[in-house]
Amino acid sequence: MIHPTPRLRFAPSPTGPLHLGGARTALYNWALARSLGGTFVLRIEDTDRARSTDESLQIILEGLAWLGIDWDEGPEFEAGGRACGGGDHGPYFQMQRLDRYAATAAQLLASGHAYRCYCSPERIEQVRAQQKAEKSSFLGYDGHCRDLTEQQRADFEAEGVQPNLRFRMPDDEVVKVHDLIRGDVEVNTRQLDDWVMVRPGGVPLYNFACVVDDVDMRITHVVRGEEHFLNGVKQRLLFEALGHECPQYAHIPLILNQQGGKLSKRDPGVKSALEYRDLGYPPDAVFNYIALLGWGFSADRDLFTRKEMVEAFRIGSVGKAGAKFDVDKLHWMCGEYIRQWPVEELVARSRRWVEPLLAGASWEESAAFLGNALGLFQERVQLLSELPAKLRWLFEDPAPDEAAQKNLDKHEDAPQWLAAYADLLEGLDLPASFGSDRGAFDREVRLPTPEDCDPPPASVLTPTQLGDRTRALIQDLGIKFGQFVHPVRAALTGTSKGPGFFDCVWLLGKEECLRRLRSPSRRG
Ligand code: GLU
Secondary structure, three states: OOOOOOEEEEOOOOOOOOOHHHHHHHHHHHHHHHHOOOEEEEOEOOOOOOOOOHHHHHHHHHHHHHHOOOOOEEEEEEEOOEEEEEOOOOOOEHHHOHHHHHHHHHHHHHOOOEEEEOOOHHHHHHHHHHHHHOOOOOOOOOOOOOOOOHHHHHHHHHOOOOOEEEEOOOOOOEEEEEEOOOEEEEEEHHHOOOOEEEOOOOOEOHHHHHHHHHHHOOOOEEEEEHHHHHHHHHHHHHHHHOOOOOOEEEEEOOEEOOOOOEOOOOOOOOOOHHHHHHOOOOHHHHHHHHHOOOOOOEOOEOOOOHHHHHHHOOHHHOOOOOEEOOHHHHHHHHHHHHHHOOHHHHHHHHHHHHHHHHOOOOOOOOHHHHHHHHHHHOOOOOOHHHHHHHHHHHHOOOOOOHHHHHHHHHOOOHHHHHHHHHHHHHOOOOOOOOOOOHHHOOOOOOOOOHHHOOOOOOOOOOHHHHHHHHHHHHHHHOOOHHHHHHHHHHHHHOOOOOOOHHHHHHHHOHHHHHHHHHOHHHOO
């Protein structure tokens, strides 16, 4: 048998943002398509007219693009640096495919696989209530309209009752399913009722539209959440009724919270793709983390690129058990990714968060200073949105936080130490203040590891040399390093912790240090 080209799809309903679960489904379909050298289709299941919006659609497309999940066919959009979408198997929006559903429904009515059901919602409700009261093992439609006579049907039509179209399930058949993750499973059709394919008015429901589309779009593999497992059985029977081979199904396990329950939007750290974007999560880290929710790259490695994932991904190695979402691990991973970036990349990616701090100064002209400043915090953030709070002291007079104020107040001699330090710095060759003239900050001088970087101009002290001079002063003052550094750091940065003290002094520049150390409020 000639195997068809693998074709996979992600089929979101545009009724809300792209959440973790949806993103993982998209990612696994994408990775499987790419690893098999196949085609990845994006299909929009927009038949829920009350809840589908253009806004949600845009948010989903942007979310996929942000994660670097690109598609070959579907809505046209720029994603992963390429123009995505188009294709010969569309339209890719279900509401543009109503004629296909109508034609297929007519075919199934004619073949007897579907029938018209005239039951009112009230009757359906009654049947269900009775089943519940009787603790029946079967819950669902009782098949009342399965075998109506011509006359009965004509009577309903004459009364103007609009029918639902139902799929006639085999009465008592064991359906054998091979799931790529769950293995061989048998389901008896007695558990499943005659489900509604099309509502009055011609709008198809999920299981029906999905199969018509999977046929038309020549889908060969379907990866989706395990909540669709029984839908897969219904869909398989519909494929058979239409004389088509069913795609291979892979139903992926739930994502769980830390307590082992079903993950919900309210669990800590659970966000949609664009919320992660807006909070400064590196997209590669989110992609990497989501990929691990149910699948492992290797026993000793959790960090990998998209390309490495595609090479290593096997759908059969996705676990059967639910995967626990661990926000701490996600954040750790974000920090790891940020650390790997060259500082220029960190500067470029941080722009959206850091630029407002410049208060109108040119971003481009501040590049060297920003490289120095961001480099100092590269090891200290996990999300880019943490940067403004960490960097604010460089741009604005810091209001000391509680711990810093304690350090300022602790020793009554502290004001004298600040004054002595100001006097020392005044006589040293240090970078000038960037406060009014950031562009002039010496571009040759690089942090965060001053010893590793280009040598600064000979006339300017390195942070290490600054350290030597400072230690000499501390010795002259006859105090301990810690006694000195805590209040001085508090006066200069407003906090009691942060990157290396001498790096901070050096980065802040001479003029600004003098101003802060000599500010009356610091002298007590
Ligand atoms: N629109 C469905 C969902 O979002 C698609 C399920 C499927 O992949 O078949 O759950």
